[in-house]
Amino acid sequence: MSASSATPGNTPLPIRSERVLVLASSLVVVAIVSIVTFLLIREHASAQQDATRAATNIVQLIDADVLRNVELYDLSLQGLIAAAKRDDLQGVSPTIRHLALFDRATAAPYKGDILLLDKRGDVIADSASVEPRKGNYADREYFQSHVQDPSPRMMISRPFRARSGEHDWRISFSYRLNDDQGGFLGVAEAAMRLSYFSQLFKSLNIGHGGTVNLVSRDGIVLAQEPPLAEDMIGRDYGKRPNFIRILREGNGSFTAISSTDQTLRLYTFSQVGDLPLIVVVALSSNSVFASWERTALLVSGATGALCIGLLWLTWRLRRELRRRHRAERELAHLASVDALTGLANRRTLDETLRQEWLRAQRSGQPLSVLMVDADHFKAFNDRYGHPRGDAALRALAQVITQHVRRPADLAARYGGEEFSVILPETTTAGAFTMAQNIREAVEQLPATLTGDAPMTVSIGIATWAQGPYGEVQQLLLAADKALYQAKASGRNRVVCAM
Numbered sequence: 001m002s003a004s005s006a007t008p009g010n011t012p013l014p015i016r017s018e019r020v021l022v023l024a025s026s027l028v029v030v031a032i033v034s035i036v037t038f039l040l041i042r043e044h045a046s047a048q049q050d051a052t053r054a055a056t057n058i059v060q061l062i063d064a065d066v067l068r069n070v071e072l073y074d075l076s077l078q079g080l081i082a083a084a085k086r087d088d089l090q091g092v093s094p095t096i097r098h099l100a101l102f103d104r105a106t107a108a109p110y111k112g113d114i115l116l117l118d119k120r121g122d123v124i125a126d127s128a129s130v131e132p133r134k135g136n137y138a139d140r141e142y143f144q145s146h147v148q149d150p151s152p153r154m155m156i157s158r159p160f161r162a163r164s165g166e167h168d169w170r171i172s173f174s175y176r177l178n179d180d181q182g183g184f185l186g187v188a189e190a191a192m193r194l195s196y197f198s199q200l201f202k203s204l205n206i207g208h209g210g211t212v213n214l215v216s217r218d219g220i221v222l223a224q225e226p227p228l229a230e231d232m233i234g235r236d237y238g239k240r241p242n243f244i245r246i247l248r249e250g251n252g253s254f255t256a257i258s259s260t261d262q263t264l265r266l267y268t269f270s271q272v273g274d275l276p277l278i279v280v281v282a283l284s285s286n287s288v289f290a291s292w293e294r295t296a297l298l299v300s301g302a303t304g305a306l307c308i309g310l311l312w313l314t315w316r317l318r319r320e321l322r323r324r325h326r327a328e329r330e331l332a333h334l335a336s337v338d339a340l341t342g343l344a345n346r347r348t349l350d351e352t353l354r355q356e357w358l359r360a361q362r363s364g365q366p367l368s369v370l371m372v373d374a375d376h377f378k379a380f381n382d383r384y385g386h387p388r389g390d391a392a393l394r395a396l397a398q399v400i401t402q403h404v405r406r407p408a409d410l411a412a413r414y415g416g417e418e419f420s421v422i423l424p425e426t427t428t429a430g431a432f433t434m435a436q437n438i439r440e441a442v443e444q445l446p447a448t449l450t451g452d453a454p455m456t457v458s459i460g461i462a463t464w465a466q467g468p469y470g471e472v473q474q475l476l477l478a479a480d481k482a483l484y485q486a487k488a489s490g491r492n493r494v495v496c497a498m
Contacts, residue, residue, distance in 0.1 A: 017325075018318055025314035029307045036303045040296050044289065048266065051288040052253050055268035055281040058204050062212070062281075065200055067273045073173045073190045074154060076114055079103060080188045081175055084116055084125070098130045112162065112170050112191025117143065119186050135163065137189075146176040146187050156276055158220050159194060159234040169194040169233055171222055194223050194233070201225030209263065209284030217276035219243055242267060246280060258282065338413040340390055341397035349412035349420055356408075356424045357464075357472040366465040368431035369475055370421035371483040372400065372438065375456045375491040377417040392455060393417060399441045403434055420479075428463040428496055435459040435494040443492070456492035458483055463496075 083089060083101045092100075102114060102125075116125035121138025137143055142157040149155075157172040174189040201212040202225060214223040219238020237243045240259050246269045253268040264285040271278050336348040344352070353369070360367040374380075374396060381389040397411070400419055404411045414420040423431050442457045460483030462475050469475045478497040486495040 018321060021314060021318055021321065025310060029310060032303060032307060032310075036299060040292075040299065043295065044292055047289055047292045048255075051266055051283055052268055055206075055253070055266065055283055056270075058206065058212070058281050059268055059270045059279050061204070062200065062214075062279045063270055063272050066197075066214070066277065066279070067275065069192070069196070070173065070272070070275055070277075073111075073192065076102070077154070077173060077175050077188045077190055080114060080116055080125070081177060084177065084188070094130050098125070101125050102127045112172075112193055114188075114190040117187045117189065119184050121187075124186070133164075137187075140172075142172050142174045142189060143187050146174065147184060150176065150178070150182060150184075152176060152178070154275075156216060156222075158216075159222055162191070197223030198225060198227055206281060207283055207287035209287050210265075211280075211282045213280040213282065215243065215246070215278045215280055217247065217271075217278065219247055222277075246278060250278065255285070338397075341394055341413050343397050343401065343419070344410055344412035346412065346415060349410070349414065349422070352410045352412075353422055353472055353476065356422055357475070360424065360464060363425075364466055365425040366427050366463055367475070368423040368426040368428065368461060368463040369479040370423065370431060370435055370438075371414065371460040371476075371479040372396075372419040372421065372435075373458050373483055373487065374417040375458055375487070380455075395445055396442060396455070396457070399445070400438055403438050403441065418483075420476075426463075427465065428461060431461045431463060432494060432496060435461055439492065439494060458486035458491045459494045460484070460486055461494065461496040 080101055083103070086100070089097050089100050101116065114127035115123055115137070117137055118124050121136045121140075121143050123132045123135050123137070126132040140157070140160070142155055145155055145157075152175065155174050157174065159169050159171055161167050162170050170191045170193050172189045172191045174187050176187060177185040179185050197214055201223070204212060204225075206212055206225070212225045213221060215221055215237065219236050221233070221235055221237050238247060242256050242259065245254065245256075246267065249269075250271045251269065253266070255264065255266050257263065258265050265282040266285060266288055267280060267282050269278055269280040336344060338345045356367055359365075374393070377389065377392075380392065396417075397413065397419065400411045400421065404421055408424045410422040412420050412422075421434070423434065426434075439457055439459060443454050445455050447454075460479045460481065462469070462478035462482060464475050469478060482495045482497040486493045489495065
């Protein structure tokens with residue numbers, strides 16, 4: 001292999017160029033995909049952050065509105081309790097007593113009736129009329145809870161159906177009334193229609209597939225948008241995994257799969273002030289990331305097309321480089337080979353001889369050169385013509401090639417009917433043996449190639465073995481002189497230079 005066609009690592013330059021091209025293109029594709037992937041991941045995180053901020057704003061808005069309304073109910077109940085404890089109201093007229101009991105009662109939207117119940121659950125004061133309604137509410141959950149729990153805190157009940165009016169769903173805010181010794185005297189209760197929450201939630205934009213929930217600290221769903229089915233109102237969700245986390249943490253945000261519809265949702269939740277209420281906004285991931293998914297699809301498609309185009313261009317360029325390298329190799333081969341015989345030409349002979357000469361100088365190993373010439377070839381050409389003469393030269397070249405078997409050896413056409421063989425690391429004796437073999441093989445060529453008489457060759461040999469030649473041209477000249485000595489001695493013989 002020549003130095004011009006290989007790199008120091010013994011890899012052919014064309015192959016190395018192809019590898020560099022493929023590696024560079026692959027790195028560019030990897031870089032593009034990595035950058036686009038990083039940007040898409042960052043945009044995904046940004047979309048989630050924006051959705052979380054929007055959901056947090058919705059939660060805070062609901063918190064503020066619910067807290068304000070609950071405070072109005074609390075104010076009404078506190079006023080009712082304070083007035084009920086006044087002894088001076090017992091002897092006044094029912095109208096004045098009604099005004100005193102409910103002077104703090106607010107006209108809050110979706111407000112139900114405010115009732116004062118005695119310890120048996122009978123109505124003793126009714127915000128809806130001066131004359132209290134006839135009814136007993138001892139069976140209500142909130143009443144039973146106050147009977148059993150002496151705590152003075154406000155209690156928020158489960159949803160229940162109103163007994164009068166539209167029989168709509170309501171929740172109640174209630175306080176226990178105690179005597180001076182802490183004994184149970186009754187309950188002050190104010191009802192709120194759940195339609196308040198539905199109206200409030202409907203005014204919020206939570207996107208397609210999203211839900212807004214109001215949950216008690218006990219895990220009871222009080223209201224939801226979209227509206228709950230009738231059999232779902234007041235159901236206990238406290239055992240569901242997502243609600244367990246919500247009830248445990250009270251405030252925060254996380255992404256999880258809904259156990260109701262198996263939809264991936266972004267949950268954002270917050271406790272309403274100090275009340276036992278939690279607002280939960282659950283946004284559908286499909287809605288949150290819809291815009292991002294469209295962008296990701298468009299960018300991924302464009303990136304894929306770009307990368308495929310780049311790889312296709314790389315493949316085309318690689319194929320073109322291979323075609324060019326192949327053409328260059330063919331041209332190099334044509335430039336180094338004799339067209340008639342297929343052996344190396346004079347130019348290749350000179351380059352190889354110079355390289356082997358330098359290698360022999362460094363290693364001290366012998367270097368032999370054979371000069372082979374066809375005997376009486378001019379007469380053969382004149383008698384049989386140039387086409388047959390060319391055939392004879394090709395046959396001679398084939399014989400020489402058959403005897404030059406080592407990779408380092410080189411057989412070349414020196415010019416006309418003269419050939420040369422370079423034998424690195426070969427002594428005079430070895431060169432002589434090969435020369436004799438070639439000479440004898442030429443004699444055995446068939447008459448169809450050689451004419452009436454057998455073809456013969458004369459061979460001259462010169463060997464450098466740490467002397468006596470100081471330059472490569474002297475070695476070649478010595479082999480040429482030996483060849484002419486063989487011809488002068490009668491031809492068809494081998495002569496070694498002295």
